[in-house]
Amino acid sequence: MKKLSLTILGISSCFLLSGCQALGGQTSYHEKEYTGDDSIRTIELTDKNMTVSVVGVEENQPLTINYYENNYSTYDIEQKGNKLVMEKKEKSRGLNLFSYINFNFHKLDVVVEVPKDQIDQVKVKTTNAKIDAEDLNLKSADFETTNGKIELDSIAVSGKIHGQTTNGKIDLNDLTGKEAVFTTTNGKINFDDFSVSRKLELGTTNGAVKGSIIGNEADFKITSSTTNGKNSLNNRNSGEKELAVKTTNGKIAVDFTGND
Structure with missing residues (x-):
C-alpha cells in the first residue's frame, strides 16, 4: 500500500512538473528591442505594472526601446509621423494561476534610450511601478x-x-x-x-x-x-x-x- 502511494505521488509530481514547464513556456518573458529613426520628436508610452526608464544617450546612438513580452502581455508600437506611441496590451489569463508567475526571475523593466537632444516631448504612464x-x-x-x-x-x-x-x-x-x-x-x-x-x-x-x-x-x-x-x-x-x-x-x- 505504501509503495502504491509513493507511485501515485511520483506520477502526480511528474504531471505537475510537466504542467508547470508547459505553462512556464507560455508565461516566460522574452526580451525584444525596437529601434526608431531620428525623425521621432515625441514619445508616448503607456504601460501597466512595469517600471519605465527613459535615458538620454549620445547623439551617435539610435533611439532604442528594450522591453519584454510573453503570450499574455505584448506591446503595440507605432510611429505616427514624428510621434512614437507604445502601449501595453494584455490578454485574459482566466484561472491560470501560473500565468501570473515570472519564470524568468529577473527584472522586466522597459528601458528607452534616446539621443538627449532629439526628443521634444515625453509622456510616460504606468501603474504600480x-x-x-x-x-x-x-x-x-x-x-x-x-x-x-x-x-x-x-x-x-x-x-x-x-x-x-x-x-x-x-x-x-x-x-x-x-x-x-x-x-x-x-x-x-x-x-x-x-x-x-x-x-x-x-x-x-x-x-x-x-x-x-x-x-x-x-x-x-x-x-x-x-x-x-x-x-x-x-x-x-x-x-x-x-x-x-x-x-x-x-x-x-x-x-x-x-x-x-
Whole structure:
C-alpha cells in the first residue's frame, strides 16, 4: 500500500512538473528591442505594472526601446509621423494561476534610450511601478504612475514638466523648467537644485517636502502650508515667480541657493 502511494505521488509530481514547464513556456518573458529613426520628436508610452526608464544617450546612438513580452502581455508600437506611441496590451489569463508567475526571475523593466537632444516631448504612464528619467533636453514632459516612485535627474525642459504618483516618493535632482508641478500622496518629495523661470508647485499628504531652489527667496511669490510639521517658508505676495508648497503631517524645508 505504501509503495502504491509513493507511485501515485511520483506520477502526480511528474504531471505537475510537466504542467508547470508547459505553462512556464507560455508565461516566460522574452526580451525584444525596437529601434526608431531620428525623425521621432515625441514619445508616448503607456504601460501597466512595469517600471519605465527613459535615458538620454549620445547623439551617435539610435533611439532604442528594450522591453519584454510573453503570450499574455505584448506591446503595440507605432510611429505616427514624428510621434512614437507604445502601449501595453494584455490578454485574459482566466484561472491560470501560473500565468501570473515570472519564470524568468529577473527584472522586466522597459528601458528607452534616446539621443538627449532629439526628443521634444515625453509622456510616460504606468501603474504600480517606478518611473525614472535622466539626461534629457525637452520642450515638455509628463510622468504619471500609481503606487510607485518617480525619480528624475538632470532634465531641462523649456516648457512644462509634470509628475504625479500615489503612495510613492518623488526624488528630483538638477531639474530646469518654465513651469513644474509634482504631486503625490503618502510620500515624500525631495529635490535639489531646482530651477524654474515661472512657477513651481509641490504637493503631498503625509510626507515631508524638502529641497533647494536655485535663486533668491525674494524672487518668488510664496504660498505654503502644512499641518503637524515645521515650515521654513515665509508666505509672500510679491515676486516674479510663483512657489506653491503644500503637505499634511509633514515638514516643509526649502532652501534658496541665492540666500547663502
